[in-house]
Amino acid sequence: MAIARPARPVRKRTNQYHHGDLRRALLQEAVRTIQTGGVEALTLRATGQALGVSRTALYRHFADKAALLSAVAEEGFRTLRLELVGAWDRGGRGKKGFDDMGVAYVRFAVAHPAHYRVMFGGVLTDHASHPALAVEGAAAFQVLVDALMSQQQAGLVRGDDPLQLARFIWAIVHGIARLAIDGQLHASSAETEALTRYAIGRVRTGIAPAAARQRPRASASGPGRS
Amino acid sequence: MAIARPARPVRKRTNQYHHGDLRRALLQEAVRTIQTGGVEALTLRATGQALGVSRTALYRHFADKAALLSAVAEEGFRTLRLELVGAWDRGGRGKKGFDDMGVAYVRFAVAHPAHYRVMFGGVLTDHASHPALAVEGAAAFQVLVDALMSQQQAGLVRGDDPLQLARFIWAIVHGIARLAIDGQLHASSAETEALTRYAIGRVRTGIAPAAARQRPRASASGPGRS
DNA sequence: ACCTGAACACCGTTCAAGT
């Protein structure tokens, strides 16, 4: 009965009826659980218990478990966006800033692998029913698009469709990130960062303006105008 | 009782005691279920029922559900490897063959999204306990490494560490594949293929031998010899 | 050897009832 379990999260005082800010507490606890033991460790029953609340109290604040996970993902996209903007700004909004953004992206994923998986990774199947999540995701993506357009205007990046360019860059950092956190790279975080920097170097060459390369012919992408 | 459900899978004849090749039937049924409804649709109970077998019969052939999923993933890596080799061979084992490999990779993922997720994607957390899976994964990766080394010898690709080069390329196609199947690209499969071809074009420039570019200086990757 | 049903310890979710 009187087991002295150290309770990190803010629990409801046993005498008070209302929790106060249960929604925030649930979200916090969910993020913590996911970070510690992965999504599969997240159960509504344990979450409620950790907060000193019934296992169904959650339904007053979230439609279901998927809605809670969606909120977790939103939180993740917000944090990621801030880290990307920070790297871009501190790096001088140029070549260095952009490269730093790439490193920051992969670092975020490696630092919060389970959280990153919830953001992407098919845990939430129907994005249509979580519009707020789509908005946060788009906002993070926009940071990349803006940075690319800025570099195009500065003559640092070739004048391709910025959206396609951004998808390409995103795929690279996302690919490295997922391979790393899913254990497919068999690499330490130092090796992962080395790969990231190598990739950025090669991509930098690949997206340089045509004028900076020997053959100015821009039609190397094969047949089919679609 | 006598409900006429169309039974596609090979079911046990009700009078015979042994199934015959239950292991293969279980694997087949699991792949089919995953392809149709995703991993979360796969339950041992339903799988057994579809095969006219008890829900615990599976444990005679697989240690647990994770072992079944591992076998599914192995099967996927084997198929993927064959498709990559096929594209590489048919494309002439050169520039075109390599580009075709990239397209084939993404196509495989888009055609079998749930299967692809089982192969990667953290469904199987402990790769250490599934050594056969690691072997199949490595074999598929080796196809990429070999193709890159072949191109290096032909003077089509710069002489970087083939392993790092292969990880880089893998990250790109994997990134596009995952973003596509997880719905982050908001793109049709035609648009996804266009992105893949665009990416291959840019990467081709990025990994071209230094001699083919204007500035022969090969030290553009920043500090730290590590 | 291979398969079985019953039982166990879990889930998310619903719902009538409490304050």
Added chain:
DNA sequence: ACCTGAACACCGTTCAAGT
């Protein structure tokens, strides 16, 4: 408005028992 316990329909897995 917010919270509760009991109940429901699911899981994967274990195990003694059957052929």
